[in-house]
Amino acid sequence: MKGDRSGLFGPAAAVLVVALVAAAVVGAWPPLVAVESGSMAPEVERGDLVVVTATDRFPWGDVAGHTAPDAPTRLGDAGDVVVFDPLNDGRGPILHRVAFPVAAGDDWTDRADPSLLDGDCADIAACPAPHDGYITYGDANGEYDQSAGIAPVVREDWIRAKAVLSVPELGWFRLAADAAIARVGLLPTAVGFGGVAAATGGLGAMLLGRLRSETRV
Structure with missing residues (x-):
């Protein structure tokens, strides 16, 4: 036995x-993130496994947004892809791309891509920016997270990790394990x-x- x-x-x-x-x-922790939605398609699909690192580990410096000069390429496009978790929103961690940083009080729509906005600053709850942070978006989504109401302006201390690379399909095992843990x-x-x-x-x-x-x- x-x-x-x-x-x-x-x-x-x-x-x-x-x-x-x-x-x-x-x-x-965890160093591997299973993707639960298609918001970062086509480079990252539902069921893929994404390897992440802490933001203070090599080779990272400051968080670089999509619009930053010489922005690094992460998961198929410019700008860092980060895992962030807005406090007390009940949705859990989100894996999305950083667009650009903002400061408290900014009308950040002046620097935004109009095609990713639903109205002007007066129409968006997260504008003006209530605090310093970042505007974010999913590559496959039609709006910034802050315009669509997916997330508030993302504070620096909400960012848990940065994405390094993705491995197709291997995330299904992790998703199945998470579902089983929640159930039994x-x-x-x-x-x-x-x-x-x-x-x-x-x-x-x-x-x-x-x-x-x-x-x-």
């Missing part, structure tokens, strides 16, 4: 160790996913062994 239990928890423990090491390197809890989910990983690994080893045996013959 002890051997069976170690086989069950081994893969889950390995995944946890990899995640912890990645978090130590990039300085962000962390421990049953870890046991279930660990069992699946162990069974998959055992089947793969068996098939590989048979293939090698047949190859030797």
